[in-house]
Amino acid sequence: MSEVSWIAVDWGTTQLRAWALAANGNVLHRAASASGMGSLAVDQFEAALLELIDGWLRADRVTEVVACGMVGARQGWREAPYAEVPCAPQAMAQVIRPEVSDARLRVSIIAGLCQRAPADVLRGEETQIAGLLAEWPDYHGLVCLPGTHSKWAEVRAGQVTGFQTFMTGELFALLSGQSVLRHGMQGDHPLDLPAFDAGLCAATERPLLGALFGLRAESLLEGLAPAAARSRLSGLLIGQELAGLSEHWQGLPVCIIGDGEVAERYRHALTTLGIAAQTLGAEQVTLAGLAAAHQHISGGF
Structure with a gap:
Protein backbone atom coordinates (compact mmCIF):
# COMPACT_ATOMS: atom_id res chain seq x y z
CA MET A 1 0.00 0.00 0.00
CA ALA A 111 -7.61 31.64 6.75
CA GLY A 112 -11.14 32.58 5.74
CA LEU A 113 -12.23 35.64 3.75
CA CYS A 114 -14.00 38.83 4.78
CA GLN A 115 -15.75 41.70 3.05
CA ARG A 116 -16.14 45.11 4.68
CA ALA A 117 -19.09 46.58 2.79
CA PRO A 118 -21.54 44.96 2.97
CA ALA A 119 -20.04 43.09 5.91
CA ASP A 120 -19.67 39.38 5.30
CA VAL A 121 -17.36 36.48 6.20
CA LEU A 122 -16.72 32.91 5.12
CA ARG A 123 -14.55 29.99 6.23
CA GLY A 124 -14.04 26.77 4.32
CA GLU A 125 -15.64 27.97 1.10
CA GLU A 126 -12.43 29.79 0.17
CA THR A 127 -10.74 26.38 -0.15
CA GLN A 128 -13.53 25.08 -2.39
CA ILE A 129 -13.17 28.15 -4.62
CA ALA A 130 -9.41 27.54 -4.72
CA GLY A 131 -10.17 23.96 -5.76
CA LEU A 132 -12.40 25.19 -8.57
CA LEU A 133 -9.58 27.47 -9.78
CA ALA A 134 -7.12 24.58 -9.58
CA GLU A 135 -9.29 22.83 -12.16
CA TRP A 136 -10.39 25.90 -14.15
CA PRO A 137 -7.67 28.55 -13.65
CA ASP A 138 -9.31 31.06 -16.02
CA TYR A 139 -12.81 30.80 -14.53
CA HIS A 140 -14.65 34.13 -14.50
CA GLY A 141 -18.13 33.94 -13.07
CA LEU A 142 -20.26 33.27 -10.01
CA VAL A 143 -19.78 30.40 -7.60
CA CYS A 144 -22.79 29.12 -5.67
CA LEU A 145 -22.03 27.17 -2.49
CA PRO A 146 -25.32 25.88 -1.04
CA GLY A 147 -25.52 25.00 2.62
CA THR A 148 -26.93 26.06 5.96
CA HIS A 149 -25.58 29.48 5.03
CA SER A 150 -25.39 29.63 1.23
CA LYS A 151 -22.54 31.63 -0.25
CA TRP A 152 -22.36 33.34 -3.64
CA ALA A 153 -18.94 34.57 -4.73
CA GLU A 154 -17.76 36.36 -7.85
CA VAL A 155 -14.43 35.10 -9.16
CA ARG A 156 -12.31 37.02 -11.65
CA ALA A 157 -8.65 36.74 -12.67
CA GLY A 158 -7.90 34.22 -9.94
CA GLN A 159 -9.40 36.38 -7.18
CA VAL A 160 -12.60 36.51 -5.15
CA THR A 161 -13.85 40.03 -5.86
CA GLY A 162 -16.89 39.90 -3.58
CA PHE A 163 -19.42 37.54 -2.01
CA GLN A 164 -22.77 37.37 -0.24
CA THR A 165 -24.19 35.00 2.36
CA PHE A 166 -27.84 33.88 2.61
CA MET A 167 -29.22 32.11 5.71
CA THR A 168 -31.52 30.02 3.51
CA GLY A 169 -30.80 26.58 4.96
CA GLU A 170 -30.95 27.78 8.56
CA LEU A 171 -34.25 29.59 7.95
CA PHE A 172 -35.71 26.44 6.39
CA ALA A 173 -34.71 24.41 9.45
CA LEU A 174 -36.11 27.00 11.87
CA LEU A 175 -39.38 27.56 10.01
CA SER A 176 -40.08 23.89 9.30
CA GLY A 177 -39.04 22.69 12.74
CA GLN A 178 -39.85 25.45 15.25
CA SER A 179 -42.39 27.88 13.79
CA VAL A 180 -46.15 27.52 13.43
CA LEU A 181 -45.48 26.08 9.98
CA ARG A 182 -44.13 22.90 11.55
CA HIS A 183 -47.67 21.61 12.14
CA GLY A 184 -48.25 21.27 8.41
CA MET A 185 -44.90 19.84 7.33
CA GLN A 186 -43.88 17.19 9.82
CA GLY A 187 -41.74 14.30 8.66
CA ASP A 188 -38.98 13.92 6.11
CA HIS A 189 -40.33 13.70 2.57
CA PRO A 190 -38.87 13.48 -0.96
CA LEU A 191 -38.94 16.67 -3.00
CA ASP A 192 -42.31 17.45 -4.57
CA LEU A 193 -41.04 19.19 -7.70
CA PRO A 194 -44.33 20.88 -8.76
CA ALA A 195 -44.70 22.27 -5.21
CA PHE A 196 -41.07 23.43 -5.23
CA ASP A 197 -41.66 25.19 -8.56
CA ALA A 198 -44.80 26.80 -7.12
CA GLY A 199 -42.67 28.15 -4.28
CA LEU A 200 -40.09 29.54 -6.72
CA CYS A 201 -42.88 31.31 -8.61
CA ALA A 202 -44.53 32.65 -5.45
CA ALA A 203 -41.19 34.09 -4.31
CA THR A 204 -41.42 36.67 -7.09
CA GLU A 205 -45.17 37.33 -6.79
CA ARG A 206 -45.84 37.79 -3.07
CA PRO A 207 -43.99 39.30 -0.12
CA LEU A 208 -42.15 36.49 1.62
CA LEU A 209 -43.69 36.98 5.07
CA GLY A 210 -47.21 36.74 3.68
CA ALA A 211 -46.39 33.79 1.44
CA LEU A 212 -44.97 31.91 4.44
CA PHE A 213 -48.15 32.08 6.49
CA GLY A 214 -50.10 31.16 3.39
CA LEU A 215 -48.55 27.69 3.73
CA ARG A 216 -50.10 27.30 7.17
CA ALA A 217 -53.47 28.61 6.00
CA GLU A 218 -53.54 26.32 2.97
CA SER A 219 -52.70 23.37 5.20
CA LEU A 220 -55.70 24.15 7.40
CA LEU A 221 -58.18 25.05 4.67
CA GLU A 222 -57.16 22.91 1.70
CA GLY A 223 -55.29 20.05 3.31
CA LEU A 224 -51.92 20.90 1.77
CA ALA A 225 -49.84 17.73 2.17
CA PRO A 226 -46.69 17.91 4.35
CA ALA A 227 -44.43 16.91 1.44
CA ALA A 228 -45.86 19.67 -0.73
CA ALA A 229 -45.67 22.21 2.11
CA ARG A 230 -41.98 21.45 2.79
CA SER A 231 -41.12 21.59 -0.91
CA ARG A 232 -42.97 24.85 -1.41
CA LEU A 233 -41.19 26.37 1.60
CA SER A 234 -37.86 25.34 0.10
CA GLY A 235 -38.84 26.91 -3.23
CA LEU A 236 -39.95 30.12 -1.54
CA LEU A 237 -36.67 30.55 0.32
CA ILE A 238 -34.38 29.60 -2.56
CA GLY A 239 -36.46 31.81 -4.87
CA GLN A 240 -35.98 34.75 -2.51
CA GLU A 241 -32.24 34.05 -2.41
CA LEU A 242 -31.97 34.09 -6.20
CA ALA A 243 -34.11 37.22 -6.45
CA GLY A 244 -31.60 38.99 -4.21
CA LEU A 245 -28.83 38.24 -6.68
CA SER A 246 -30.41 39.48 -9.90
CA GLU A 247 -28.07 42.47 -10.24
CA HIS A 248 -25.03 40.18 -10.08
CA TRP A 249 -25.83 37.85 -13.00
CA GLN A 250 -24.65 40.20 -15.77
CA GLY A 251 -24.47 37.25 -18.14
CA LEU A 252 -21.77 35.54 -16.06
CA PRO A 253 -21.55 31.74 -15.91
CA VAL A 254 -22.52 30.02 -12.67
CA CYS A 255 -20.84 27.03 -11.04
CA ILE A 256 -22.57 25.21 -8.17
CA ILE A 257 -20.28 23.46 -5.69
CA GLY A 258 -22.20 20.77 -3.87
CA ASP A 259 -23.61 17.28 -3.89
CA GLY A 260 -26.95 15.55 -3.83
CA GLU A 261 -30.42 16.97 -3.66
CA VAL A 262 -29.55 20.42 -2.32
CA ALA A 263 -27.21 21.16 -5.23
CA GLU A 264 -29.81 19.80 -7.65
CA ARG A 265 -32.47 22.13 -6.21
CA TYR A 266 -30.27 25.13 -6.91
CA ARG A 267 -29.42 23.87 -10.40
CA HIS A 268 -33.12 23.39 -11.15
CA ALA A 269 -34.05 26.79 -9.70
CA LEU A 270 -31.43 28.49 -11.88
CA THR A 271 -32.69 26.61 -14.92
CA THR A 272 -36.16 28.08 -14.36
CA LEU A 273 -34.50 31.51 -14.67
CA GLY A 274 -32.85 30.51 -17.92
CA ILE A 275 -29.41 30.09 -16.33
CA ALA A 276 -27.53 26.87 -17.12
CA ALA A 277 -25.23 26.13 -14.19
CA GLN A 278 -22.36 23.66 -14.03
CA THR A 279 -21.96 21.53 -10.91
CA LEU A 280 -18.79 20.32 -9.19
CA GLY A 281 -18.73 17.85 -6.29
CA ALA A 282 -17.89 19.35 -2.89
CA GLU A 283 -15.34 16.70 -1.94
CA GLN A 284 -13.63 16.99 -5.31
CA VAL A 285 -12.99 20.73 -5.04
CA THR A 286 -12.31 20.68 -1.28
CA LEU A 287 -9.50 18.20 -1.81
CA ALA A 288 -8.20 20.15 -4.82
CA GLY A 289 -8.14 23.34 -2.72
CA LEU A 290 -6.44 21.65 0.22
CA ALA A 291 -3.90 20.13 -2.18
CA ALA A 292 -3.14 23.58 -3.60
CA ALA A 293 -2.57 24.88 -0.05
CA HIS A 294 -0.39 21.90 0.80
CA GLN A 295 1.76 22.57 -2.25
CA HIS A 296 2.39 26.14 -1.04
CA ILE A 297 3.08 25.03 2.50
CA SER A 298 5.45 22.22 1.60
CA GLY A 299 7.22 24.60 -0.76
CA GLY A 300 8.52 26.77 2.03
CA PHE A 301 5.95 27.95 4.57
Whole structure:
Protein backbone atom coordinates (compact mmCIF):
# COMPACT_ATOMS: atom_id res chain seq x y z
CA MET A 1 0.00 0.00 0.00
CA SER A 2 1.16 3.56 -0.74
CA GLU A 3 2.52 5.59 2.13
CA VAL A 4 0.52 8.47 3.59
CA SER A 5 2.22 11.68 2.45
CA TRP A 6 -0.06 14.25 4.10
CA ILE A 7 -3.55 14.64 5.57
CA ALA A 8 -6.34 16.96 4.38
CA VAL A 9 -8.95 18.13 6.88
CA ASP A 10 -12.26 19.94 6.45
CA TRP A 11 -13.36 20.93 9.96
CA GLY A 12 -16.82 22.47 10.16
CA THR A 13 -19.11 23.48 12.99
CA THR A 14 -20.78 20.08 13.29
CA GLN A 15 -18.48 17.65 11.49
CA LEU A 16 -14.80 16.78 11.11
CA ARG A 17 -13.72 15.10 7.87
CA ALA A 18 -10.21 13.89 7.01
CA TRP A 19 -8.47 12.26 4.08
CA ALA A 20 -5.05 10.55 4.00
CA LEU A 21 -3.32 11.22 0.70
CA ALA A 22 -0.39 9.67 -1.12
CA ALA A 23 2.31 11.80 -2.73
CA ASN A 24 0.60 11.39 -6.11
CA GLY A 25 -2.66 12.82 -4.76
CA ASN A 26 -4.56 9.54 -4.47
CA VAL A 27 -6.88 9.24 -1.47
CA LEU A 28 -5.74 6.32 0.67
CA HIS A 29 -8.20 6.64 3.59
CA ARG A 30 -11.28 8.65 4.51
CA ALA A 31 -12.71 9.26 7.98
CA ALA A 32 -15.31 11.49 9.60
CA SER A 33 -16.68 12.21 13.05
CA ALA A 34 -19.21 14.43 14.78
CA SER A 35 -16.42 16.33 16.59
CA GLY A 36 -17.18 19.62 14.94
CA MET A 37 -15.83 22.96 16.13
CA GLY A 38 -19.09 23.75 17.92
CA SER A 39 -18.74 20.82 20.31
CA LEU A 40 -15.10 21.31 21.32
CA ALA A 41 -13.18 23.44 23.80
CA VAL A 42 -9.84 24.90 22.70
CA ASP A 43 -7.88 22.17 24.48
CA GLN A 44 -9.89 19.35 22.85
CA PHE A 45 -9.08 19.90 19.16
CA GLU A 46 -5.83 17.94 19.03
CA ALA A 47 -7.38 14.91 20.75
CA ALA A 48 -10.39 15.00 18.43
CA LEU A 49 -8.09 15.07 15.40
CA LEU A 50 -5.88 12.27 16.71
CA GLU A 51 -8.90 10.10 17.43
CA LEU A 52 -9.65 10.22 13.71
CA ILE A 53 -6.18 10.06 12.13
CA ASP A 54 -3.91 8.35 14.66
CA GLY A 55 -3.67 5.19 12.57
CA TRP A 56 -2.37 7.17 9.58
CA LEU A 57 0.62 8.67 11.43
CA ARG A 58 4.14 7.27 11.61
CA ALA A 59 6.38 7.47 14.66
CA ASP A 60 9.53 8.14 12.62
CA ARG A 61 8.44 11.29 10.80
CA VAL A 62 6.20 14.37 10.94
CA THR A 63 3.05 14.29 8.83
CA GLU A 64 1.66 17.61 7.53
CA VAL A 65 -2.03 18.22 8.24
CA VAL A 66 -3.69 21.00 6.22
CA ALA A 67 -7.08 22.12 7.56
CA CYS A 68 -9.79 24.50 6.42
CA GLY A 69 -13.13 25.56 7.88
CA MET A 70 -14.39 26.65 11.27
CA VAL A 71 -11.35 25.16 13.00
CA GLY A 72 -9.78 28.56 12.28
CA ALA A 73 -12.66 30.59 13.71
CA ARG A 74 -12.42 32.71 16.84
CA GLN A 75 -14.06 29.87 18.78
CA GLY A 76 -11.91 27.25 17.03
CA TRP A 77 -8.54 25.68 17.72
CA ARG A 78 -6.67 28.87 16.88
CA GLU A 79 -8.02 31.88 15.01
CA ALA A 80 -6.74 32.35 11.47
CA PRO A 81 -7.39 36.05 10.65
CA TYR A 82 -9.56 36.81 7.63
CA ALA A 83 -8.07 37.95 4.34
CA GLU A 84 -10.05 40.84 2.86
CA VAL A 85 -11.45 40.64 -0.68
CA PRO A 86 -10.56 41.27 -3.40
CA CYS A 87 -7.84 38.67 -3.02
CA ALA A 88 -6.84 35.16 -4.00
CA PRO A 89 -9.17 32.63 -2.34
CA GLN A 90 -6.39 31.27 -0.13
CA ALA A 91 -4.23 33.80 1.72
CA MET A 92 -1.19 31.62 2.25
CA ALA A 93 0.67 34.36 4.13
CA GLN A 94 -2.04 34.15 6.81
CA VAL A 95 -1.94 30.38 7.34
CA ILE A 96 -1.42 29.70 11.05
CA ARG A 97 -0.05 26.72 12.98
CA PRO A 98 -1.55 25.78 16.34
CA GLU A 99 0.76 24.25 18.93
CA VAL A 100 0.51 20.46 19.18
CA SER A 101 1.72 17.99 21.77
CA ASP A 102 2.08 15.04 19.41
CA ALA A 103 5.43 15.19 17.63
CA ARG A 104 4.11 13.09 14.73
CA LEU A 105 2.02 15.89 13.22
CA ARG A 106 2.22 19.52 12.17
CA VAL A 107 -1.06 21.35 11.56
CA SER A 108 -1.64 24.32 9.25
CA ILE A 109 -4.99 26.16 9.24
CA ILE A 110 -6.12 28.17 6.21
CA ALA A 111 -7.61 31.64 6.75
CA GLY A 112 -11.14 32.58 5.74
CA LEU A 113 -12.23 35.64 3.75
CA CYS A 114 -14.00 38.83 4.78
CA GLN A 115 -15.75 41.70 3.05
CA ARG A 116 -16.14 45.11 4.68
CA ALA A 117 -19.09 46.58 2.79
CA PRO A 118 -21.54 44.96 2.97
CA ALA A 119 -20.04 43.09 5.91
CA ASP A 120 -19.67 39.38 5.30
CA VAL A 121 -17.36 36.48 6.20
CA LEU A 122 -16.72 32.91 5.12
CA ARG A 123 -14.55 29.99 6.23
CA GLY A 124 -14.04 26.77 4.32
CA GLU A 125 -15.64 27.97 1.10
CA GLU A 126 -12.43 29.79 0.17
CA THR A 127 -10.74 26.38 -0.15
CA GLN A 128 -13.53 25.08 -2.39
CA ILE A 129 -13.17 28.15 -4.62
CA ALA A 130 -9.41 27.54 -4.72
CA GLY A 131 -10.17 23.96 -5.76
CA LEU A 132 -12.40 25.19 -8.57
CA LEU A 133 -9.58 27.47 -9.78
CA ALA A 134 -7.12 24.58 -9.58
CA GLU A 135 -9.29 22.83 -12.16
CA TRP A 136 -10.39 25.90 -14.15
CA PRO A 137 -7.67 28.55 -13.65
CA ASP A 138 -9.31 31.06 -16.02
CA TYR A 139 -12.81 30.80 -14.53
CA HIS A 140 -14.65 34.13 -14.50
CA GLY A 141 -18.13 33.94 -13.07
CA LEU A 142 -20.26 33.27 -10.01
CA VAL A 143 -19.78 30.40 -7.60
CA CYS A 144 -22.79 29.12 -5.67
CA LEU A 145 -22.03 27.17 -2.49
CA PRO A 146 -25.32 25.88 -1.04
CA GLY A 147 -25.52 25.00 2.62
CA THR A 148 -26.93 26.06 5.96
CA HIS A 149 -25.58 29.48 5.03
CA SER A 150 -25.39 29.63 1.23
CA LYS A 151 -22.54 31.63 -0.25
CA TRP A 152 -22.36 33.34 -3.64
CA ALA A 153 -18.94 34.57 -4.73
CA GLU A 154 -17.76 36.36 -7.85
CA VAL A 155 -14.43 35.10 -9.16
CA ARG A 156 -12.31 37.02 -11.65
CA ALA A 157 -8.65 36.74 -12.67
CA GLY A 158 -7.90 34.22 -9.94
CA GLN A 159 -9.40 36.38 -7.18
CA VAL A 160 -12.60 36.51 -5.15
CA THR A 161 -13.85 40.03 -5.86
CA GLY A 162 -16.89 39.90 -3.58
CA PHE A 163 -19.42 37.54 -2.01
CA GLN A 164 -22.77 37.37 -0.24
CA THR A 165 -24.19 35.00 2.36
CA PHE A 166 -27.84 33.88 2.61
CA MET A 167 -29.22 32.11 5.71
CA THR A 168 -31.52 30.02 3.51
CA GLY A 169 -30.80 26.58 4.96
CA GLU A 170 -30.95 27.78 8.56
CA LEU A 171 -34.25 29.59 7.95
CA PHE A 172 -35.71 26.44 6.39
CA ALA A 173 -34.71 24.41 9.45
CA LEU A 174 -36.11 27.00 11.87
CA LEU A 175 -39.38 27.56 10.01
CA SER A 176 -40.08 23.89 9.30
CA GLY A 177 -39.04 22.69 12.74
CA GLN A 178 -39.85 25.45 15.25
CA SER A 179 -42.39 27.88 13.79
CA VAL A 180 -46.15 27.52 13.43
CA LEU A 181 -45.48 26.08 9.98
CA ARG A 182 -44.13 22.90 11.55
CA HIS A 183 -47.67 21.61 12.14
CA GLY A 184 -48.25 21.27 8.41
CA MET A 185 -44.90 19.84 7.33
CA GLN A 186 -43.88 17.19 9.82
CA GLY A 187 -41.74 14.30 8.66
CA ASP A 188 -38.98 13.92 6.11
CA HIS A 189 -40.33 13.70 2.57
CA PRO A 190 -38.87 13.48 -0.96
CA LEU A 191 -38.94 16.67 -3.00
CA ASP A 192 -42.31 17.45 -4.57
CA LEU A 193 -41.04 19.19 -7.70
CA PRO A 194 -44.33 20.88 -8.76
CA ALA A 195 -44.70 22.27 -5.21
CA PHE A 196 -41.07 23.43 -5.23
CA ASP A 197 -41.66 25.19 -8.56
CA ALA A 198 -44.80 26.80 -7.12
CA GLY A 199 -42.67 28.15 -4.28
CA LEU A 200 -40.09 29.54 -6.72
CA CYS A 201 -42.88 31.31 -8.61
CA ALA A 202 -44.53 32.65 -5.45
CA ALA A 203 -41.19 34.09 -4.31
CA THR A 204 -41.42 36.67 -7.09
CA GLU A 205 -45.17 37.33 -6.79
CA ARG A 206 -45.84 37.79 -3.07
CA PRO A 207 -43.99 39.30 -0.12
CA LEU A 208 -42.15 36.49 1.62
CA LEU A 209 -43.69 36.98 5.07
CA GLY A 210 -47.21 36.74 3.68
CA ALA A 211 -46.39 33.79 1.44
CA LEU A 212 -44.97 31.91 4.44
CA PHE A 213 -48.15 32.08 6.49
CA GLY A 214 -50.10 31.16 3.39
CA LEU A 215 -48.55 27.69 3.73
CA ARG A 216 -50.10 27.30 7.17
CA ALA A 217 -53.47 28.61 6.00
CA GLU A 218 -53.54 26.32 2.97
CA SER A 219 -52.70 23.37 5.20
CA LEU A 220 -55.70 24.15 7.40
CA LEU A 221 -58.18 25.05 4.67
CA GLU A 222 -57.16 22.91 1.70
CA GLY A 223 -55.29 20.05 3.31
CA LEU A 224 -51.92 20.90 1.77
CA ALA A 225 -49.84 17.73 2.17
CA PRO A 226 -46.69 17.91 4.35
CA ALA A 227 -44.43 16.91 1.44
CA ALA A 228 -45.86 19.67 -0.73
CA ALA A 229 -45.67 22.21 2.11
CA ARG A 230 -41.98 21.45 2.79
CA SER A 231 -41.12 21.59 -0.91
CA ARG A 232 -42.97 24.85 -1.41
CA LEU A 233 -41.19 26.37 1.60
CA SER A 234 -37.86 25.34 0.10
CA GLY A 235 -38.84 26.91 -3.23
CA LEU A 236 -39.95 30.12 -1.54
CA LEU A 237 -36.67 30.55 0.32
CA ILE A 238 -34.38 29.60 -2.56
CA GLY A 239 -36.46 31.81 -4.87
CA GLN A 240 -35.98 34.75 -2.51
CA GLU A 241 -32.24 34.05 -2.41
CA LEU A 242 -31.97 34.09 -6.20
CA ALA A 243 -34.11 37.22 -6.45
CA GLY A 244 -31.60 38.99 -4.21
CA LEU A 245 -28.83 38.24 -6.68
CA SER A 246 -30.41 39.48 -9.90
CA GLU A 247 -28.07 42.47 -10.24
CA HIS A 248 -25.03 40.18 -10.08
CA TRP A 249 -25.83 37.85 -13.00
CA GLN A 250 -24.65 40.20 -15.77
CA GLY A 251 -24.47 37.25 -18.14
CA LEU A 252 -21.77 35.54 -16.06
CA PRO A 253 -21.55 31.74 -15.91
CA VAL A 254 -22.52 30.02 -12.67
CA CYS A 255 -20.84 27.03 -11.04
CA ILE A 256 -22.57 25.21 -8.17
CA ILE A 257 -20.28 23.46 -5.69
CA GLY A 258 -22.20 20.77 -3.87
CA ASP A 259 -23.61 17.28 -3.89
CA GLY A 260 -26.95 15.55 -3.83
CA GLU A 261 -30.42 16.97 -3.66
CA VAL A 262 -29.55 20.42 -2.32
CA ALA A 263 -27.21 21.16 -5.23
CA GLU A 264 -29.81 19.80 -7.65
CA ARG A 265 -32.47 22.13 -6.21
CA TYR A 266 -30.27 25.13 -6.91
CA ARG A 267 -29.42 23.87 -10.40
CA HIS A 268 -33.12 23.39 -11.15
CA ALA A 269 -34.05 26.79 -9.70
CA LEU A 270 -31.43 28.49 -11.88
CA THR A 271 -32.69 26.61 -14.92
CA THR A 272 -36.16 28.08 -14.36
CA LEU A 273 -34.50 31.51 -14.67
CA GLY A 274 -32.85 30.51 -17.92
CA ILE A 275 -29.41 30.09 -16.33
CA ALA A 276 -27.53 26.87 -17.12
CA ALA A 277 -25.23 26.13 -14.19
CA GLN A 278 -22.36 23.66 -14.03
CA THR A 279 -21.96 21.53 -10.91
CA LEU A 280 -18.79 20.32 -9.19
CA GLY A 281 -18.73 17.85 -6.29
CA ALA A 282 -17.89 19.35 -2.89
CA GLU A 283 -15.34 16.70 -1.94
CA GLN A 284 -13.63 16.99 -5.31
CA VAL A 285 -12.99 20.73 -5.04
CA THR A 286 -12.31 20.68 -1.28
CA LEU A 287 -9.50 18.20 -1.81
CA ALA A 288 -8.20 20.15 -4.82
CA GLY A 289 -8.14 23.34 -2.72
CA LEU A 290 -6.44 21.65 0.22
CA ALA A 291 -3.90 20.13 -2.18
CA ALA A 292 -3.14 23.58 -3.60
CA ALA A 293 -2.57 24.88 -0.05
CA HIS A 294 -0.39 21.90 0.80
CA GLN A 295 1.76 22.57 -2.25
CA HIS A 296 2.39 26.14 -1.04
CA ILE A 297 3.08 25.03 2.50
CA SER A 298 5.45 22.22 1.60
CA GLY A 299 7.22 24.60 -0.76
CA GLY A 300 8.52 26.77 2.03
CA PHE A 301 5.95 27.95 4.57
